[in-house]
Amino acid sequence: MLKKLLTTSAMIVLGAGAANADDNTLLFSGMSFDKNSNYFYAGGVVSPFGSLNENGLLLRAVAARGSYEYDRAGNTDVDADLRSVEAMVGYQLLNTAGFSRITAYVGVDHQDHDLNTIDLTNSVQGSQTEAKGLIEAVLNVSNSFDLNVAGSYSGAFDTYWSQNRLSYSCDCNGIKFGPEFIALGSESFDQQRYGAFIGDIPLGDDVKGVISAGYANASRRGEDGGYLELGVSFTF
Numbered sequence: 502m503l504k505k506l507l508t509t510s511a512m513i514v515l516g517a518g519a520a521n522a523d524d525n526t527l528l529f530s531g532m533s534f535d536k537n538s539n540y541f542y543a544g545g546v547v548s549p550f551g552s553l554n555e556n557g558l559l560l561r562a563v564a565a566r567g568s569y570e571y572d573r574a575g576n577t578d579v580d581a582d583l584r585s586v587e588a589m590v591g592y593q594l595l596n597t598a599g600f601s602r603i604t605a606y607v608g609v610d611h612q613d614h615d616l617n618t619i620d621l622t623n624s625v626q627g628s629q630t631e632a633k634g635l636i637e638a639v640l641n642v643s644n645s646f647d648l649n650v651a652g653s654y655s656g657a658f659d660t661y662w663s664q665n666r667l668s669y670s671c672d673c674n675g676i677k678f679g680p681e682f683i684a685l686g687s688e689s690f691d692q693q694r695y696g697a698f699i700g701d702i703p704l705g706d707d708v709k710g711v712i713s714a715g716y717a718n719a720s721r722r723g724e725d726g727g728y729l730e731l732g733v734s735f736t737f
Contacts, residue, residue, distance in 0.1 A: 631656030
């Protein structure tokens with residue numbers, strides 16, 4: 502089924518906390534796979550009046566494409582292609598009330614779902630353009646642990662996504678790792694993901710990678726099974 506992550510805040514914050522003082526642009530790209538779907542995305546966040554490491558206004562845009570399949574009555578498979586694009590305006594506060602970062606975005610989300618056959622039981626098909634909101638927060642639990650919480654909701658097909666990560670910072674080139682829980686869905690499906698991640702993997706100057714994997718539990722449509730997510734980001 503549709504993997505409208507996150508992506509989808511994972512798509513937004515990869516490496517953002519590692520930006521240098523003068524960096525005002527974050528570019529990111531990645532992919533997500535499970536038993537019934539694949540999802541590819543690319544986008545960016547810009548701080549137009551300062552650095553990503555300062556309080557202030559943020560501009561964000563993401564484009565994505567993917568495909569998914571599901572069974573319907575009569576054992577007939579339905580294959581679908583997905584295209585989406587979103588543009589949002591946000592504001593971030595750093596080092597506030599125990600949080601190292603709090604960010605909120607509002608904007609517009611456009612989704613287009615193209616099914617290979619008519620399915621009158623599925624309301625998620627065709628195009629919708631609606632408002633979208635997103636909130637991210639990073640709470641400092643201790644010197645070594647952070648709690649990363651994020652969630653989004655779009656009026657386009659009632660798409661939602663949330664992610665919770667408890668990250669441990671080890672003394673190994675700034676790499677972070679820990680457990681994660683993701684919940685996502687829309688008018689047609691729900692899924693919960695239980696897994697682990699490794700983030701802030703150094704891939705070059707100002708380039709960071711992240712990988713996560715685990716078990717996905719699906720309801721309404723889709724099948725249970727494993728999932729894998731890969732991402733990379735670059736700040737300048």
